[in-house]
Amino acid sequence: MSSRALRKLHGNQDLDIIKNGQNTDEEEEEENESLVTSKKKNRKPINPFLLLGEEEEENHNEENNEENATAPDQTSKPEVQEGATNKKKKKKKRKKKKSAEKEVDNEDDEIEASIKEVNRILENSGHGAESLIMRVDTVNDSQKALLMVEHKNLNPDNELKRIFGSRVVQAESSRRRQRNMPMRRRTSWLATPKDTWPHIGKTGLSMSLKETQGNVNYFVFEHNHQYQQVQFKFYDAVESLNPQNIMDIIRTYPYHVDALIQMSEVFRMSEDMQTAADLIERALFSFEMSFHSLFSLTTGNCRLDFKLAENRPFYLGLFKHLVNVGQRGCYRTALEFCKLLLSFDPDNDPMCVLLMIDFYALRASEYSFLIRMFQEWEDHRNLSQLPNFAFSVPLAMFLQEEKNESGDTTEADEKLQQALIMFPGLLMPLLDKCSINPDSEVSSHAYFGDKMQYSQTAALKQLIGLYIGRCHACWKQPEVVQWLERNVKEVMKRVDRKDSFVEECSKKRQVRYQGTPRNILRHILISEIKDATTALPPDVANTTVLSYDPLPPLDSIAAYQRPDRQRTPQEGNTLALFLRSLLPNFNPNDPPARNEGAVGGEEGNNLRQGVNVLMEAMRDLLANIRPMDPPVENQGEEDQEEREEGEWD
Incomplete structure (x- = not known):
């Protein structure tokens, strides 16, 4: 803004008072004080937005006044008075101040010109400056990338503060903090370092930029020679089947990520969830301290190839961390981690985040995000063929309409009916999981009966069991149950009149869902949802799964190989x-013996x-073994027992 606009905004105070807090000229200070006191009495509230439209005219008037004040009078001659030298000094000071003001105005000319041009356009169209701000914000929100991540949403403490209040969270953190321990500042976005953690130092883990394709950067984690030697010791400790050997590695190398992930699984199996979550957070902290300078969590243009063995622990650590955060009730934070994990490889989705992102979006009340994702990705990802999206998207539409109190659920009804026709085997297990008894008309209908349950393929049973085990709580609300019941009856009517869409979906079920991709099997194993693990094929259920690298891809690539071990005699x-x-x-x-051979x-x-x-x-x-004689016929049971006892004496 110009100096005149600032004076008007601050009640005609001198610009130097605003900028420097004091006036070097005593006479001008006294005059300004008198002006301020006189103006304050008649001051009216000023709208700052009106100053933007008035600046052009005010700046023009200000320049004319300055020219008239400084222009000499050609008709009159200057008179010599006492104290002329003081006046010259004052004029020089005023000229310096005016020149400084002009420099400030020149710096803002470019910004002010753009503001004036936009204001002129808006005034001609009948909109003010306030509508301009609202319109710019709306455009920015709509132009944001779908998987864009915000740093503040990665911290679960921020969500806990919104739920319970900042005082409760701060009191809980101060209670857990040990006495006489300095409070560390947050230096990581993925995990908050704790005072009990050892100093990280140099871990031997680093990240390098592999290649750049267009606007996308591909990165890879690297292990130096020392880290590789620790990795070999870790493999030996895992093969020993002794968790104490893994703990010894963590004591010596407290930020070895594979050992932390493996030991976290051991503590989780022993139901020590707090220690298990702490080890995962420490592993993520170790990863973030090794990030490349160009690697960003928020832009969504950074990729990590899952085929590289050094990148896979980062995927697994993020997956386990978002599950731990979700179990604490921080669903918004878990949703943000889902977006982050999906952005590293959105095309292949090695951890199958698409099978769980809808659940966290529903629990976090982010209905618009889920609907937008379905609309933008349906064409190239066929999200409607996944049972979780087929049912969660209409549920999000229904809950959004209930939240807005509009009452128009036509689109949600149509989406839900399509989902029920496409996946009829999901209804009865869902109602049973929610402890809802359907009426006799629904339970006896052939389209939702046992025959439909048995006709489903194993792959479809896995997807349905995964969704029911994870999202059944979202369907327990009374208004949701009534909405579901109403649409189930509409589906039965469509089936009875032999709707063409019913036959179309039946053909799709017969062709699709013939095999389960490896990434879905990996997701089911890590999630450990019983409704889905019971439907796993025997070759996967009976396979030894490594907790630090479950079901690695068949085309896995390792930067270095483990040396062959010398087998002992x-x-x-x-x-x-x-x-x-x-x-x-x-x-x-x-x-073993030192000499070779025998x-x-x-x-x-x-x-x-x-x-x-x-x-x-x-x-x-x-020599002492003797064959047992056969029993003699027509001999009593007592004689036979005595004979047997005599033989063993």
Whole structure:
């Protein structure tokens, strides 16, 4: 703004008072004080937006006044008076101030010109400055990317403050904080570092920019030589099936991500959820401290190839963290992590975030986001063929109309009827999970009966079981149940009159859902929802799944390979291991014999002695075994028992 606009906004105060807080000229200060006191009495409230439209005219008048004030009078001659030198000094000061004001005005000329032009257009169209601000905000919101992430929404404490209030959250955090411990400032967006965590230092984990395609950057995590050696020790600890060995690695290397993820699973199985969540947060903190300078969590143009083995722990850590956050009731934060995880590979979606993002959107009341995602991604992703989107999107439409109190549920009704016709096997398990008893008309109808349940493929049963196990709570509201009942009856009418859409959906079910993709199986295993895990195929259910890398892709790529282990004689010869176990001083962790070839030395003598003792015991056993005589006919049971007892004496 110009100086005149600032004076008017602040009640005709001098610009130097506003900027510097004081006036160097005592006389001008006194004059300004008198002007301020006189103007304050008659001051009226000023609309700041009106100043934008008046600046052009005011600046023009101000320049004319300055020219008239500084222009010399050609007709009159200057008179010499006392104190002329003081007046010249004052004039110089005023000129300096005016020149400074002109410099400030020149800096704002470009901004003011654009504002005036927009105001002129809006005034001609009948809109004011206030409508301009509202219109600009609306455009910005509509132009935001669908998967754009905001840093503030990644912190669950911010959501807890909105739910319970900042005082409650701060009191809880201060209670948990140890006494005489300095409070650390937040240095990570993914996880808040705790005072109990050790100093991170150099972990050996880093990130590099692999390539750039258009506006998309592809990154990869890298392990230095020291980190690779720790990784080999971690593999040995996992194969030992002893969690204590993994804990030893964490004590020595407290920010080794694979060890933290694996040990978090151990604590989760022992129902220590707080420690399990803490280890996952520490792993995410280690990842973020190794981010590349160009890697951004908010722009949505950063990619991580899931085929690279070094990138997969980051996916798994984010997945487990958002589940932990969702279990705490922070659904908005969990939704933000879903968007973040999906933005790293939106085309392949290796963790199948699309199977869970609808649940967190519903629980967080982000209905517009879910509807917008369905509308924008339906053409190229066929989201309507997923049971979770087929049912969650009409539910979001219905809840949004209920929230707005509009009462128009026509579109939501049509979407729900299409979902019920496409996936009729979902209705009865959903009602049973919600403890709702349907009426006899629905339960006896052939389209929703047991025959439809048994005719579903295994892949479709997995998707339905996953949705019911996760989202059944969203359908328990009384108004939702009534809305569902009304549309179920409409579907039965459409089935009875043999609607063409019913036959079309039946053909689609027969062709599709013939096999389960590997990313969906991975999602079901990590989610551990019983309704879906019971429908897993035997080859997956009976397969050993590594907690730090569940179901890796078949085309997995590793930057380095684990060196071949030198097998000990005990591992190479099962008979030798069995024979050595018979020795009194046997220890499977003892190092093997130094000499190659046949076992010799003191250990060889002990082994031979043990073999001789074993052979003698086996000879005695074989010599004392006698065949059992057959029972004599026509002999009583008591005589037979006495004969058997005599033989074993």
